[in-house]
Amino acid sequence: MDELISPVENLLLRVSKDIPNATPCNEIFQNFEDSIKPLFIESDHLSNLVKLQLIGFGSQIVNTLNTVLVGMEDSNERRQSRVGSRIRHDSLYGLLITNMSPEPGRSCTFEIKPKWLCQSPNAPKLAIRCRTCALSAYRNRELEGPVSSKKWPPCPLELVSDDLELVASNFTMRLQEQKAFNQQPVDVRVRVMLAVEDYFTIGKGRSLLKRIEELQRLHDPEGVLGGHALGMSLCKDELPSGPRALALRMAMTLRDCSMFVRVHFDDKEAVVEARLADLDLKSEDKIEEWFEKERDLVLGGWYLGTERDLRPQAHRAPAESCVMARKFSKKVPLHLQGTLV
Numbered sequence: 372m373d374e375l376i377s378p379v380e381n382l383l384l385r386v387s388k389d390i391p392n393a394t395p396c397n398e399i400f401q402n403f404e405d406s407i408k409p410l411f412i413e414s415d416h417l418s419n420l421v422k423l424q425l426i427g428f429g430s431q432i433v434n435t436l437n438t439v440l441v442g443m444e445d446s447n448e449r450r451q452s453r454v455g456s457r458i459r460h461d462s463l464y465g466l467l468i469t470n471m472s473p474e475p476g477r478s479c480t481f482e483i484k485p486k487w488l489c490q491s492p493n494a495p496k497l498a499i500r501c502r503t504c505a506l507s508a509y510r511n512r513e514l515e516g517p518v519s520s521k522k523w524p525p526c527p528l529e530l531v532s533d534d535l536e537l538v539a540s541n542f543t544m545r546l547q548e549q550k551a552f553n554q555q556p557v558d559v560r561v562r563v564m565l566a567v568e569d570y571f572t573i574g575k576g577r578s579l580l581k582r583i584e585e586l587q588r589l590h591d592p593e594g595v596l597g598g599h600a601l602g603m604s605l606c607k608d609e610l611p612s613g614p615r616a617l618a619l620r621m622a623m624t625l626r627d628c629s630m631f632v633r634v635h636f637d638d639k640e641a642v643v644e645a646r647l648a649d650l651d652l653k654s655e656d657k658i659e660e661w662f663e664k665e666r667d668l669v670l671g672g673w674y675l676g677t678e679r680d681l682r683p684q685a686h687r688a689p690a691e692s693c694v695m696a697r698k699f700s701k702k703v704p705l706h707l708q709g710t711l712v
């Protein structure tokens with residue numbers, strides 16, 4: 372007798388939450404097919420996207436799933452922040468997506484947020500922080516406590532740096548945070564680390580990240596601020612519209628996607644697999660928020676590191692946290708650095 376293989380094996384079901392303005396799954400799917408997928412076909416990276424398959428289902432399925440959620444809440448199995456949220460009844464579509472979870476004992480998975488892989492076109496020329504590090508510094512301003520207690524995600528410019536040793540150490544560091552990896556014998560760990568290094572320095576992972584960087588640049592050449600005079604109040608007519616708005620939404624989608632990296636280590640040769648997820652096309656309603664955020668970063672001195680004039684010293688990022696700051700500190704003698712920014 373043939374072995375029966377489930378048609379949904381290794382797939383996850385994604386459904387729409389019952390909240391205002393949630394994009395229905397059929398719209399997410401259509402945007403993905405029309406706007407996002409073509410960007411990766413040309414560069415032969417289609418296999419690096421999480422696959423989406425649109426399915427329809429009856430309202431009975433929604434009732435059943437919502438009942439399951441209630442049961443999980445009753446037994447405290449649901450994350451607190453999600454308690455009370457339900458699946459919407461008015462859109463009977465769902466998405467089957469590739470499951471990148473690890474198989475216990477055979478693989479491990481880690482997640483990367485590539486973020487802004489190149490500088491914002493609106494950043495000042497003498498910036499010592501990239502867009503992501505400038506935003507991290509800005510967000511940390513409201514947190515109490517010493518610098519060491521702030522959140523400083525790794526600088527995304529490291530991921531696409533020409534310094535391949537830096538790229539390799541960034542990825543192996545993430546690997547070493549995985550319990551499943553650390554439980555492997557030394558020879559397996561060495562093999563896996565070498566495979567991950569190769570993948571992201573000379574292999575498909577490198578070309579994938581370089582492709583995302585290129586797409587971010589191509590789709591947003593002038594930045595959300597365009598030629599807006601920063602001291603002036605915002606007139607809504609000045610916000611990007613038409614094809615420029617769509618291109619900007621695509622660039623912002625690519626700046627907020629996730630990359631899941633799964634490493635299989637049960638064979639003689641470690642196999643690395645990277646797939647991009649969270650590629651839901653950003654809504655046009657977000658453009659005003661992006662505009663205001665970018666304007667705050669530029670006017671507040673967050674790119675230049677000059678916010679120290681306005682904020683307590685304790686809120687500054689350690690200078691070495693951004694690739695741009697490190698390059699700056701190599702070029703400019705220490706005693707002059709404070710006078711130039």
Ligand SMILES: [Zn+2]
Pocket residue numbers: 500501502503504505526527528692693694695
């Ligand atoms: Zn940075």
